[in-house]
Amino acid sequence: xxxxxxxxxxVFLAFFSAKSYASADFSxxxxxxxxxxxxxxxxxxxxxxxxxxxxxxxxxxxxxAGKLTGTLNTxxxxxxxxxxxxxxxxxxxxxxxxxxxxxGSSAATDTGSTNNPANSNDYAQGEGSRCNSAGNGMxxxxxxxxDAAGLPKEEASTLIDARFALxxxxxxxxxxxxxxxxxxxxxxxxxFVAYIAAANEFYAGDFTAAINDFGTLTNSANPWLxxxxxxxIARTLLNSxxxxxxxxxxxxxxxxxxxNNLRDAEAAFNSYxxxxxxxxYAVSARGLLRRVYWLGGDQTRLAEAFDRxxxxxxxxxxxxxxxxxxxxxxxxxxxxxxxxxxxxxxxxAIIDLVNMRAESPxxxxxxxxxxxxxxxxxxxxxxxxxxxxxAAFHVYIDNxxxxxxxxxxxxxxxxxNYFAFSQQTLRVLAMDASKQFDAERKLLLQMLPLAxxxxxxxxxxxALAQLQVHTGHVEDVFAxxxxxxxxxxxxxxxxxSASAEMLRQRIKDPKENAAIVDxxxxxxxxxxxxxxxxxxxxxxxxxxxxxxxxxxxPFVANGKGSGYQCPSLREVATTLQRDGSDAQxxxxxxxxxxxxxxxxxxDNVPPTTDLGGxxxxxxxxxxxxxxxxxxxxASRQAAADARAYALYRAVNCYAPSGYSDCGKLEIPKSTRKxxxxxxxxxxxxxxxxxxxxxxx
Amino acid sequence: xxxxxxxxxxxxxxxxxxAAGTVDxxxxxxxxxxxxxxxxxxxxxxxxxxxxQGQIExxxxxxxxxxxxxxxxAVPQRQPAEVWLAYRVHTLHWTPRDYAILLAQLRRWREAxxxxxxxxxxxxxxxxxxxEYVEFLAQLRQRLPSDYRLGITxxxxxxxxxDPSQVNQLRGIVDEVVVQTYQGRHTIENYSAYLPRxxxxxxxxxxxxxxxxxxxxxSYIAESPWFRGYVVFLQNPxxxx
Numbered sequence: 020x021x022x023x024x025x026x027x028x029x030v031f032l033a034f035f036s037a038k039s040y041a042s043a044d045f046s047x048x049x050x051x052x053x054x055x056x057x058x059x060x061x062x063x064x065x066x067x068x069x070x071x072x073x074x075x076x077x078x079x080x081x082x083x084a085g086k087l088t089g090t091l092n093t094x095x096x097x098x099x100x101x102x103x104x105x106x107x108x109x110x111x112x113x114x115x116x117x118x119x120x121x122x123g124s125s126a127a128t129d130t131g132s133t134n135n136p137a138n139s140n141d142y143a144q145g146e147g148s149r150c151n152s153a154g155n156g157m158x159x160x161x162x163x164x165x166d167a168a169g170l171p172k173e174e175a176s177t178l179i180d181a182r183f184a185l186x187x188x189x190x191x192x193x194x195x196x197x198x199x200x201x202x203x204x205x206x207x208x209x210x211f212v213a214y215i216a217a218a219n220e221f222y223a224g225d226f227t228a229a230i231n232d233f234g235t236l237t238n239s240a241n242p243w244l245x246x247x248x249x250x251x252i253a254r255t256l257l258n259s260x261x262x263x264x265x266x267x268x269x270x271x272x273x274x275x276x277x278x279n280n281l282r283d284a285e286a287a288f289n290s291y292x293x294x295x296x297x298x299x300y301a302v303s304a305r306g307l308l309r310r311v312y313w314l315g316g317d318q319t320r321l322a323e324a325f326d327r328x329x330x331x332x333x334x335x336x337x338x339x340x341x342x343x344x345x346x347x348x349x350x351x352x353x354x355x356x357x358x359x360x361x362x363x364x365x366x367x368a369i370i371d372l373v374n375m376r377a378e379s380p381x382x383x384x385x386x387x388x389x390x391x392x393x394x395x396x397x398x399x400x401x402x403x404x405x406x407x408x409x410a411a412f413h414v415y416i417d418n419x420x421x422x423x424x425x426x427x428x429x430x431x432x433x434x435x436n437y438f439a440f441s442q443q444t445l446r447v448l449a450m451d452a453s454k455q456f457d458a459e460r461k462l463l464l465q466m467l468p469l470a471x472x473x474x475x476x477x478x479x480x481x482a483l484a485q486l487q488v489h490t491g492h493v494e495d496v497f498a499x500x501x502x503x504x505x506x507x508x509x510x511x512x513x514x515x516s517a518s519a520e521m522l523r524q525r526i527k528d529p530k531e532n533a534a535i536v537d538x539x540x541x542x543x544x545x546x547x548x549x550x551x552x553x554x555x556x557x558x559x560x561x562x563x564x565x566x567x568x569x570x571x572x573p574f575v576a577n578g579k580g581s582g583y584q585c586p587s588l589r590e591v592a593t594t595l596q597r598d599g600s601d602a603q604x605x606x607x608x609x610x611x612x613x614x615x616x617x618x619x620x621x622d623n624v625p626p627t628t629d630l631g632g633x634x635x636x637x638x639x640x641x642x643x644x645x646x647x648x649x650x651x652x653a654s655r656q657a658a659a660d661a662r663a664y665a666l667y668r669a670v671n672c673y674a675p676s677g678y679s680d681c682g683k684l685e686i687p688k689s690t691r692k693x694x695x696x697x698x699x700x701x702x703x704x705x706x707x708x709x710x711x712x713x714x715x
Numbered sequence: 716x717x718x719x720x721x722x723x724x725x726x727x728x729x730x731x732x733x734a735a736g737t738v739d740x741x742x743x744x745x746x747x748x749x750x751x752x753x754x755x756x757x758x759x760x761x762x763x764x765x766x767x768q769g770q771i772e773x774x775x776x777x778x779x780x781x782x783x784x785x786x787x788x789a790v791p792q793r794q795p796a797e798v799w800l801a802y803r804v805h806t807l808h809w810t811p812r813d814y815a816i817l818l819a820q821l822r823r824w825r826e827a828x829x830x831x832x833x834x835x836x837x838x839x840x841x842x843x844x845x846x847e848y849v850e851f852l853a854q855l856r857q858r859l860p861s862d863y864r865l866g867i868t869x870x871x872x873x874x875x876x877x878d879p880s881q882v883n884q885l886r887g888i889v890d891e892v893v894v895q896t897y898q899g900r901h902t903i904e905n906y907s908a909y910l911p912r913x914x915x916x917x918x919x920x921x922x923x924x925x926x927x928x929x930x931x932x933x934s935y936i937a938e939s940p941w942f943r944g945y946v947v948f949l950q951n952p953x954x955x956x
Contacts, residue, residue, distance in 0.1 A: 115772070115805055118780075141812070141815045141816050141819035142816065143768075143769050143783040143784060143820070144782055144784045145784055146769075146785035146820075147785070147789055148823075188823060188826050190823040190826060191823075191826040192792050265791070266754060267758060267794065268748060268754040268758055268766070268791050268794065269787075269788035269789035269790055269791035270753055271788075271789065346782075354750075354751055355751070677911065678912070
């Protein structure tokens with residue numbers, strides 16, 4: 020089930036520098052952890068988790084059952100290279116990037132796809148209109164007319180024209196009159212006229228008349244009319260059942276569905292299937308029985324019907340794909356569902372996981388251990404799944420990791436399908452919760468060679484990196500034999516966790532990836548310069564490669580020629596080492612950030628639960644430009660030009676929105692006004708005063 | 716644009732005098748009717764209803780798998796309120812058939828005797844899609860018959876510090892923006908901190924509230940010449956769904 024997640028940021032963001040990816044509140048904000056307690060479609064994980072979209076959990080089960088395959092679509096937007104950190108993690112992933120496929124059907128035959136020419140009507144997938152068959156019905160009718168024995172040729176074309184004239188809109192408030200065609204003399208021809216009349220009544224919503232007219236054809240000598248009328252009677256009954264159940268605003272009240280119609284519809288579909296087991300409409304009839312169960316509120320049989328449809332998904336046995344069934348089950352079975360009615364272990368598990376979400380708007384009722392244990396018998400065919408749910412309860416709800424571990428099997432020695440991987444992942448989470456870090460590390464390392472399915476290895480690398488950082492083994496992340504090779508994970512550790520010395524090792528390691536070397540050098544120099552480690556900064560400039568990348572170049576650039584004059588950052592650091600309050604130099608560090616932006620998330624530390632969010636061996640100082648300007652403004656000894664510039668910049672931090680662009684510190688508007696006046700009064704002749712027309 | 720200003724004008728006037736506190740749907744007359752939410756009696760007094768009708772999604776980069784999934788209530792007959800059909804949009808790579816389905820749904824709603832006035836796009840905007848989104852909206856505007864308006868939803872964004880006057884590029888493409896003050900089922904905790912920026916919007920905007928959530932209207936919102944009133948996101952009582 021999706022949650023509403025919509026977004027406003029674009030209008031504001033469109034004018035941001037391309038470097039401001041970190042502001043992700045309005046969009047998917049990927050995080051460096053695999054444990055989420057609430058619904059997170061932006062942070063999906065490749066194991067059965069309460070936080071996953073219910074469709075993903077079902078799809079993982081169906082992959083194990085051989086019904087689907089799944090991969091992550093990593094195709095990137097043209098011209099856009101996501102920064103090599105959280106936005107490049109493959110686990111967790113945005114559910115939108117998850118790409119399940121029916122192995123039997125290539126994308127081109129996916130009937131749910133809207134650009135498949137086979138989908139000729141203009142109804143959405145799952146749009147409940149009986150009119151959606153009006154188009155296909157035309158083709159079938161034409162073929163039947165051509166095949167009809169004893170039908171004169173000219174009558175055939177009259178009949179086809181008459182059927183073609185039927186372009187119904189089932190939702191319309193009024194229906195146009197339909198006139199039967201003239202000049203049909205043959206007996207079979209008149210039966211076809213009766214059929215068109217019945218179809219017209221069906222689409223126009225005159226169900227009683229439709230049932231009567233179709234009823235005259237059930238003993239027709241024409242085999243198509245005989246079979247089709249049987250099927251159409253069942254469909255008419257099915258459409259008749261909820262007629263009175265749609266209230267104002269089209270809402271369906273299942274309690275108002277006509278149970279007699281529904282029972283008759285079910286009987287009619289079943290008798291059609293009995294008489295025409297291989298009939299032209301057998302697949303459709305079986306599918307429509309799901310609608311009977313849905314309208315009847317019979318969630319027990321609905322879940323069973325989904326299980327059956329999923330297991331019989333081979334070509335021909337179903338007119339919908341496995342992916343469409345996943346979608347349909349999500350809409351018709353899970354929303355809302357009475358868990359007591361569900362006997363299917365698979366769907367019970369999906370529902371229980373939804374109900375384990377923290378603060379779940381979709382939860383029917385908060386799940387208790389007692390509720391869960393009461394389901395035990397219903398899992399008789401899949402006790403391992405039951406134990407998994409009990410264990411998940413202990414991990415996600417009542418925090419009893421030891422009891423979770425007692426429910427879960429030890430690691431098998433074969434490669435892990437998604438369920439086995441889920442079991443072992445729960446063990447990892449339980450060990451972590453109970454601080455059995457050595458056991459956790461051992462398990463993660465043992466799982467790695469068995470993790471062959473998509474995204475499993477990426478998850479293990481992330482969990483291992485979190486563990487290594489948390490237990491003070493950051494150096495192991497970068498050890499030669501380290502299994503943590505994912506570039507995004509290594510970059511995050513470089514950005515947030517590694518010590519200065521470890522960063523130097525990364526830079527010097529000839530085997531290290533170039534992008535990670537860049538991240539390490541940037542991190543080292545940025546944290547040193549903004550953290551007041553001026554001597555180390557000067558020394559580490561020696562690590563700069565002869566042809567630095569774009570983000571590194573500003574650290575070694577010569578003095579800036581236009582606007583505010585700054586010497587090189589080496590000179591800035593030398594001056595500050597001598598005099599930490601040198602106004603021009605403080606301004607020039609501000610210029611680095613103002614002109615070039617901050618690369619990586621240096622000043623935006625992730626949540627403490629996530630990779631990089633705690634246990635840093637080299638924490639960033641939380642630099643803000645405003646801090647520097649405040650120091651200069653406060654310093655009466657500051658050179659006139661430097662102080663004027665600091666005032667000018669500090670005022671402009673609030674331009675033009677009235678919100679500071681220079682750090683979290685909030686400055687009252689009255690102070691900004693004072694700065695503005697000070698700039699004009701004390702430094703009225705400076706170019707900074709002259710170019711300062713407003714304050715915000 | 717003139718039409719957009721006139722729409723739901725009653726909302727604007729009737730909403731101005733509201734006191735602070737819990738959002739009581741019975742005091743408003745424009746609503747969202749989302750999927751899974753049962754229609755409530757307040758809809759009888761509605762002047763304007765935004766009805767979810769579908770979700771357009773794709774696997775990113777794989778346009779062969781664009782799906783237009785029906786959502787929300789069935790087409791009602793002859794509702795007195797003005798109706799916007801709302802769509803959750805997860806991909807901007809619409810196929811011709813997606814546009815055809817959207818236009819057909821608009822037509823079917825009108826043929827059922829409803830006063831359909833526009834389409835609202837609720838886009839899950841990734842930062843990387845920004846320019847694309849604007850282009851998409853321009854494209855959709857072009858395909859939409861001129862007697863339908865185009866609107867979008869937006870979330871108050873508290874982390875960006877850019878200039879809301881720059882929203883201007885959307886004027887002429889969309890007729891209104893409904894800025895949501897909630898996430899999930901709850902009002903954003905310090906929503907009021909972001910309202911000054913919202914009030915600086917230079918295009919028709921409404922404020923989206925959540926039923927049962929909080930709303931304490933600052934006077935400057937109603938003073939904005941672009942403010943067009945409120946839309947209340949209905950939810951089922953007691954958190955059931």
